Amino acid sequence: MAIQLVTDQLSNVLDDTLRSQLVGNFKAIEKALNDLDGAQARLNSDQDKINQDLKNIKDDNKIRDANVQAIVNILTKYDVPIQIVNGKAVETEEGE
Numbered sequence: 001m002a003i004q005l006v007t008d009q010l011s012n013v014l015d016d017t018l019r020s021q022l023v024g025n026f027k028a029i030e031k032a033l034n035d036l037d038g039a040q041a042r043l044n045s046d047q048d049k050i051n052q053d054l055k056n057i058k059d060d061n062k063i064r065d066a067n068v069q070a071i072v073n074i075l076t077k078y079d080v081p082i083q084i085v086n087g088k089a090v091e092t093e094e095g096e
Contacts, residue, residue, distance in 0.1 A: 003028050 005025045011018040065087070072089055075082045081092045 003032050005029075 005028055010021050068084065068087075068089055072082055072084055082089055083092050084090075
């Protein structure tokens with residue numbers, strides 16, 4: 001929604017009408033700036049949430065990778081032919 005300011009209709013005389021028109025313009029500008037501040041605060045909050053979610057995902061991936069590696073290490077210890085290929089545990093032939 002566009003804010004309509006009084007521009008071309010400003011009074012040419014320095015009177016109460018001009019003052020009222022200018023005050024009205026400043027109030028409209030003030031409201032628009034306050035709305036922008038609120039929108040910026042919401043964007044910042046959303047960005048913080050997204051960054052935290054991304055960090056949590058990365059942490060979860062590290063934990064998962066460590067767990068998979070631990071399982072592969074245990075299975076290897078008991079001579080189960082398995083290894084990690086492209087992030088996946090795969091069974092291998094004996095001696096590979």
